[in-house]
Amino acid sequence: MEKDILLIKETMQGSKTAFKSLVEQYQDYVFSVTLKILKNREEAEEAAQDTFIKAYRALGSFEQRSKFATWLYQIAWRTAIDRYRSRPATRQSLDDEQSFLQIRDTSATPLQQVQQQNTRSLIENALGQMKAENATLLTLFYLNEQSVKEISSITGLTESNVKVKLFRLRNTLKNILTQNLKEEVNSLV
Amino acid sequence: MELLWKYAEGNCTPDEKVAVERMIASDPLLRKELEIMLDVQSNLAGMEAQSPSLHFTQNVIDALPELYANKEIEPLVKPIWMKVFVGAMVAIFAVIISIPKSSGTSTISLPYLEEITNFINNTVSHLPSMTIQFSILILLSLAMLVFFDKMMIKRVRGLMMI
Incomplete structure (x- = not known):
């Protein structure tokens, strides 16, 4: 946080190197948010670039009431949502399969790895089929480590709405896994 | 649940x-x-963030507008003029101090100099605290100039940040 503030001050004194450091620090998280909404790498990258340029222009209005990251994700969310809404309704993403979440590899036995792979692909598929807003809520909560309050300020949803949505989304994922487990058991029987 | x-x-x-x-x-x-x-x-x-293309950072930096360019903010009063001002004040000060003592034995015979020195001499003799008044005036002028200069620099920097 303090490092961010220092970099912002240096940027406003004319140092583009300081802003470059901010971009490098947050580009993956901003890109993940825009990608989750737009589900197209090219468009998501353009939206992420717009996000940083908008943030650069508005640095003077950043009042430090929230974390810089939260303020930045708020710009990313609005930029991506605006792009998403301005899309023609029939347009299909060419690389939707790349927009699924990447899950970190953990050390596990081959059998566990197969099981984890199965769980991952199920969750990835489920997230890929979710509404952009819902998948982004999960991304903000789990990947960008934003609190419910911060997600509320980023998305404009009420805190209780965010809580309810997160609860339902997790339940949906759980039900998908439960259903899959039942199918596996039935096929074995 | x-x-x-x-x-x-x-x-x-x-x-x-x-x-x-x-x-x-x-x-x-x-x-x-x-x-x-x-x-x-x-x-x-365990979700991991996805990375944009390799040139992303450079593309962003290249696209940035020149909002906060490191423009040289020149002081209102250039240092050379400050030196001239201070020099002139010191010279006047020195003349005022030396006139009452040397007026009687002055060897300089430039035209009008005698009239000027007489005038200053008369003025000074009527106002014994003139030296002090001059000193205060000079100090106040300098202080005001420096303050005004700093205020203007601050204002320009503020405008650049908007």
Whole structure:
């Protein structure tokens, strides 16, 4: 946080190197948010670039009431949502399969790895089929480590709405896994 | 169900934790539910950010407008003029101090100099505290100039930040 503030001050004194450091620090998280909404790498990258340029222009209005990251994700969310809404309704993403979440590899036995792979692909598929807003809520909560309050300020949803949505989304994922487990058991029987 | 999620996220109070552990010990179905919840939780918590293309950072930097360019802010009063001003003040000061003592023995014979020195001499003789008044005037002028200069620099920097 303090490092961010220092970099912002240096940027406003004319140092583009300081802003470059901010971009490098947050580009993956901003890109993940825009990608989750737009589900197209090219468009998501353009939206992420717009996000940083908008943030650069508005640095003077950043009042430090929230974390810089939260303020930045708020710009990313609005930029991506605006792009998403301005899309023609029939347009299909060419690389939707790349927009699924990447899950970190953990050390596990081959059998566990197969099981984890199965769980991952199920969750990835489920997230890929979710509404952009819902998948982004999960991304903000789990990947960008934003609190419910911060997600509320980023998305404009009420805190209780965010809580309810997160609860339902997790339940949906759980039900998908439960259903899959039942199918596996039935096929074995 | 909500309590089970709380447990899976690790947000339970010690009492709630004990309650959940009791429930899952007596109910195998509930235990299975919790296992799935933990599975979902760990997979979501293990998400990794995706990276944009390699040139992303440079593209952003190249596209930045020149908003906060490091423009040289020149002081209102250039240092050379400050030196001239101070020099002139010192010279006047020196003349004022030296005139009453040297007026009688002056060897300089430039035109009008005698009239000027006489005038200053008369003025000074009528105002014995003139030296002090001059000193204060000079100091105040300098202080005001420096203050005004700093204020203007601050204002220009503020405008550049908007």
